[in-house]
Structure formats: structure tokens, C-alpha cells
Amino acid sequence: MSEVTMDAKITLEQLNVHFGTNHAVKDVTMTMATNSVSAIIGPSGCGKSTVLRSINRMHDLTPSARVSGAILLDGENIYCKECDPVTMRRRVGMVFQKPNPFPAMSIYDNVVAGYKLNGRARRSEMDGIVEQSLQRVSLWDEVKDRLHVNAMQLSGGQQQRLCIARTIAVCPEVILMDEPCSALDPISTLKVEELIDELKEKYTIVIVTHNMQQAARVSDTTAFFYLGELIEMGDTKKIFTNPEKKQTEDYITGRFG
Amino acid sequence: MIFLPPRWNIKRGLNGDFVFKGMTVLFAFSILGILLLMTVAMYRQSLPSLAKTGWSFITAKEWDPVEGNFGALPYIHGSLLSSLLSLALATPLSIATALFITEVTNRRLGSMIAALVELLAAIPSVIYGLWGILVMAPWLQRTVEPFLNDHFGSLPFFSGAPYGVSMLAAVLILMIMIVPIITSITKEVLLAVPDSQREAAIALGATRWEMIRMAVLPYGRSGILGAVILGLGRAIGETMAVTMVIGNTPKISWSLLDPGYTMPSVIANEFAEASSDLHAAALMEIGLILLVITLVINIMARLLLWSVTRTAGGKA
Ligand SMILES: Nc1ncnc2c1ncn2[C@@H]1O[C@H](COP(=O)(O)OP(=O)(O)OP(=O)(O)O)[C@@H](O)[C@H]1O
């Protein structure tokens, strides 16, 4: 057993993920601290998304996927037999690569979609949650006059911020983001990055990104993956200026990948 | 030098694309043409009846070829009642089956069930009719209808004597016949729902059922509506099986235990022995009404389904 530091929010212990015979994630052990931003970088196909999706048990939906090892959330293994993935996912939210608002719903209904699952949904409470969540993602001013129009009328960047608002509206403790800016223009990207910076006051964030500058800008720690293995993890500044492993250096300087 | 556009390139002859396109356009228009010719022919054949009875054709309740009274309301009533009721029963059943196939079971069992459902659609309707009259109607007469009459006889829907052959029998037969079509189209619609929608719901902490309610069904709603309307079109036009079990009595009744009559059934039953030209024209006019109703229903359904596949293709 690895040591668990005091403020570890998420700990991966010898995580292995197989898709059929494909060993996609190999023996990964790492820790993400509370209220920090951890970036996961690495070349395409190295298993970044697979690691991220195992943190909220998204692989439960994929019949061919097999996960072994442990992932501790506040010290408790989310893969234990008695654990209910549904209640766990309310604590661990996820933002996807492509904005995926619910197209049949209004902006308002999208924001409270997850909140309504709790059953008790009072109108006045929901109004407050919608305003707060949209304020946090700085979308409120842009949409406050048309909360009840269809969410698909928003631009791609606005849709992605709406998806983040939808995620934080259920008050998770952790937010997983899988290349949240890859479908966005530079200005929307900047907005999302600023947002990540603000969000880390309250949330623990894990972000997968292909964009090295983005990882350097937004994250506190960075993990570099290669062919399903965790090659190196550490302080972002250190990884980008003085990495220990040759492979990491080659990747961040663009010599391969 | 003469420059020819590539289409006229001598070496390759006529461009294959051009020929293909021309042929498909030709076929598409010939189908439209046939439809148009049919409508016009039916309209002209029903002119004597149209001229004699006018609008009262669809409001009058009396149908007596010998006396020359032609009121089609009992048939319109029977067609609408039987198809709408069967639709009301078939819709939840079909959606549940489609959800079971796409969202609940694994792929293997799912495609097996889907194949079985599609097999049901391939059974000739006369076989359904035979089964209906030999097996289902007696069973209804012995058990179901007396039960309904005993317990709910005070309602107008379940009053009267149990005959077996009845509106109820037609409704049930139609339900069995339209479940496959609604199910298989709904299944396709659900399969077109992108996984990103399911993941969005699951990541918010939804259970499987909540995911279906929140992401899957709303995304597919207009496609499912299209499937349902297509089922309605099928039910309204169904002739053979309904004719065999509905009892063929041109009487307007709200009781499901009473026999009834539908538009296709009266055409099938009476056309060969139409007693007069006016009788034949009146049957033609019923056919014309049926044609218009089914055309409108089908066009509506196709438009809905088309809008779904278009958005699914565009956004996915
Ligand atoms: N649902 C799945 N079914 C089968 N194999 C999968 C599935 N998801 C991922 N894999 C495999 O797992 C490996 C890692 O994929 P993953 O998506 O985690 O890579 P990634 O690092 O996120 O790549 P990218 O940067 O391109 O998103 C790949 O070999 C991929 O083929």
C-alpha cells in the first residue's frame, strides 16, 4: 500500500484497465490533492481518458472494460462491492470533450438536470442554483434574458460552459475534465481556463489535455502518460522545466508524440 | 479543339453518375405520378356519390345500399376507434420493448429479440385473422368479455353481450400487428441517440432509468412520435385481419364488446357485389377518404423521422 498523504482527495492504487485483450492502463499509482488542479498529458492513445473515466466508474457502461486495483476517494475505495456508483458520481462530476447539453431542454433545465435527480426540486431553490451556477461559469450575463430557450441555440463555447455549470450545480467535490477545450475557440478556451482557476478554490479538478501550454497554465501537478503507463508525475513547474525522465522531456519539447 | 464537359467525354460514354441520377429521378417521379393518377381515378369514380350525398356522406349513419342510403360515419368511427385504441395499447408496449433491446440487455440478446419482433411483422395478416377468429375471439367471448362486462359493465365501453367477434378483438389484433413496426423503428431511433448523451446523464449521477428519462427518450422523442404515427397509418389501413374479427356491423357503438365495421373492411366485403353504380361510387369515396387519411399520416411520420435522422447525423 502506498502512503496516503493527509490532503489526498483521490488516490489511484495499481489501477489496471483492460478492454478485452487490450491492456490500456498499466499499474498506475498516483495521488491528486484536495483543491488542486492535476493535468494528465501524453500522446494520443496513451490511456489518459481511460484513467480519467475510471475515476467516476464510467467504464461500467462499457461491457468489454475490466478495471482492477483501487481508487480511493477520501480514503474509500469507489470500486468496493458495496459501493453505489450512482451516489459516488454525484460527488465526482465530469465534463466531456465535446459539449453535450441535452438538446431537448432549455438552458435552465440543462443546469438543473442533475439537481432534479435528488427528487426535491423547489422552484425558488432551482432559480437560485441556476443563477449561481451560470454566474460561476460567467455565462449568466450572456443568457439571463433567455434562460428558457433551447440550449442548442448557444455557441459551442457557451454550450461547454453550460455543461460545466450543469456539473457544478450538483455540488460535486471532484470535477473530471476530458479535453474540455478541444472543441473551443481561443477566447472560449481562455474563459474555461480562468474558470478552472476559480473552481479549484472549491473543487478538486483533474484535466486531460493535449495542449501543453494549457497544462502549464492551469495545473498544479502534471502527470505524463505513455503507452498506458504513468511515466512521471510532479509539480507542474518542475515537469515543464526540469523533468526527471528523458521521455517526459522529449514529449514536452515536442521531440516525439 | 472542342472542349466537352466531362459528362460527354467520348471515351467514357455517358457519365455513369448522370445516367444513375436520371434514372432515380425518373423512378421517383413515376411513383409520384402513379399516386396522382390513382387519386384522380378514385376521385372521378366517386363523383356520382360525391354529387348525390355531398358532405352528409361522412356525417350520416345510415348505410343501406338497397334503399340507396350511403352514410359512411359507422366505418369512419370504427376505423378511428379501433386504430386509436390499438395505438394507445401498442405504444407503451413498443417503447418498453425497444428500450429493453437498446438500453437494458446486452447486444446479443437484444438483437435476438429485435429479430423476433421483426419476424412478427412478416406474418401475413390473414394468418393473424385466422388466429384471431379461431383462438382469440372464442377466448374473449368465454373469459375476457364476460369478466369486463361483470366488473365494468356500468361503463359504456364494456356494456352489451359478449360476441367474441367485436371491436375489442379488432383492437387487440391490431395492437399485435403494429407493435413490431413501432418497436423496430423506435429501436433505430434509440440507437441513433449518441452515447455522449447517455454519458452526460450518467455522469450527473443518474440511474439507468433516470438516464433513459432524462437523455434517451427526450432526444428521440420526435422520432418515436414518427414511429407511432407510422403505426397508426398501418392500423387504419389494415384490412384482412380486422375484417375477420370485427363482426362487420355498421353500427356506431362505444362499447368494445359490440361488433363494428371499418372503412377497409366494407370496401373488401361489398365491392365485388356492389348493387348499383351509386353503391360502387360510395365505396370508392370511402377508399378516397382512406387514401387521403393514410397519405397525410404517412407524410407526417416521415417528416418527423427525417428531422431526427437529419439532426442526429448533423450533430453527432
Ligand atoms: N471503449 C473502448 N473500447 C475498447 N478500447 C478502448 C475504449 N476506450 C479506449 N480504448 C483503448 O484504450 C487505449 C487508451 O485510449 P484512451 O482513449 O484512454 O486514450 P487517450 O490517451 O485519451 O487518447 P486521446 O488523446 O486520443 O484521447 C487505446 O488503445 C484505445 O483503443
Ligand SMILES: [Mg+2]
Ligand atoms: Mg482521450
